[in-house]
Amino acid sequence: MLLLARRYPQHGQAKAARELKSAGHAISPSGVRYIWKKHNLETAYKRLKAIAALRDPTMSNLTANQLAILKRGDISRGLVQDSRGSNTADGAAAPDERQNQILQAAADLFVKQGYGGTSIRDIAQRVGLLPGSVYHHFPCKEDLFVAIHHEGFRQLVVRSEAAIRAESDPWKRLELACAVHIDSAMEGDAIARITAIGLFAIHEDRLQRRLEKDRETYDQQLRKLVADLDLPRKTNRSIFRLALLGALNWTLIWYRPGKMTPKQIARELIRTFRAST
Amino acid sequence: MLLLARRYPQHGQAKAARELKSAGHAISPSGVRYIWKKHNLETAYKRLKAIAALRDPTMSNLTANQLAILKRGDISRGLVQDSRGSNTADGAAAPDERQNQILQAAADLFVKQGYGGTSIRDIAQRVGLLPGSVYHHFPCKEDLFVAIHHEGFRQLVVRSEAAIRAESDPWKRLELACAVHIDSAMEGDAIARITAIGLFAIHEDRLQRRLEKDRETYDQQLRKLVADLDLPRKTNRSIFRLALLGALNWTLIWYRPGKMTPKQIARELIRTFRAST
DNA sequence: GTCTATAGAATGATAGAC
């Protein structure tokens, strides 16, 4: 009876029961599941893992598909163990932990490949799930991006405010804010890095409109910093702000990790923008 | 015999010949074509057009598919007539003209929807062709984009050089170049506008590498303009150039046609970047 | 909470008729 599980590890309970019945053994699908569970073999992953451990360390006689199932299971369980102590007995993720994993993986891929260039499949693979399972955590791809974008800007505003709080010199305050902006977008975690790409990489109008609000708070903050500056009377502060913002986001194109640090870049940028008054 | 063409205008020559043969008339597919051509009815578009003209001005009894064929043909022929004098007798496009139409339509869509967001089908529809026909003119989607990008930057360099030729003041020269940059990207034709999006909207590595060379020439030009400026000794000219480039390309995000002109924007930007020396 | 299985639409590209 367990021979069957070894020969066709990917058969579900229903298929296995049918197979056994046609071989003369009267057993229901739930009966199959009961026995599997007793031997800790109730998922395809576990059945394959058992085979791999017992029979053939080289796994040379497993199909590509079977290897994929194993790999996926390994990734999924690996991630769960990384998260502190919240893993359940059989390796299923705690609810919030899994959501967070998906957000991180998705953010990383969105930054690297763009919104349209990233599929739910890509994201699912990263966290060791099948595509359909992602939809248990997020209702659709768009909401997933919105969640990341929102969180990214929230963190940016918080970090930015914290950085300038202790400083009173307007130019120094602006420089500190710029350093945070660059550091977040270049060296931050995946979620922090998404702030820079929202405007350029999203071509879906409806989605774009959903993102505007997130940006607005940050824009306001920057507007205030620029308003406090001591600039020549004829300088257009709106243009000043937009030029600075463009320069900041353009670093995404040329920034290389080993070279200038975000702090140094901010310093040089402000030097460039500061009229020698 | 022509009744058949009226009843089933979408049947090809082969189908029509078979139909006629089973009705007792011995005729080959090429015979059908010969007669159709004599009556100027050799394409489905022409047959449908004839029906529409003769029978029913409201076209209410045509299927959606038939209306689509008519519309496509109309677009295709409309474009051909717009191009000066090169249209052939039956409305087929001259070779270079058609290529140019495809380039223009594709550029427009790439700018609006991004590279990944634009399908060959979208492009084909714009010029009144079927998707497969686009591949007669361009071997693949990537080559199509590369061709547009190359032409866009070629034009930008030419325009830029022409604009600064007569001017000798370094700051004024830079301002003129900036004005051309903004004007091309905001108010230029579809091909000119593609220059601004290449870096942000393309996430395919291989394609991105094919585009680098196009940008290099222009970058060199800008480098030279910045080198000629009279800047404070401690200013980092590399950062200066990159900041300016970022500010220029960022206009794409906030530029609105009715408000400031590209010339005015360039003027204000340079004012912002020019230390009050 | 994850999986199996699949719907249903869109995509880039090709072969061969005309």
Next chain:
DNA sequence: GTCTATCATTCTATAGAC
């Protein structure tokens, strides 16, 4: 040079078993 017809993939999203 354009069309017909189609392939093989890929995509987002869902239903229902477990």
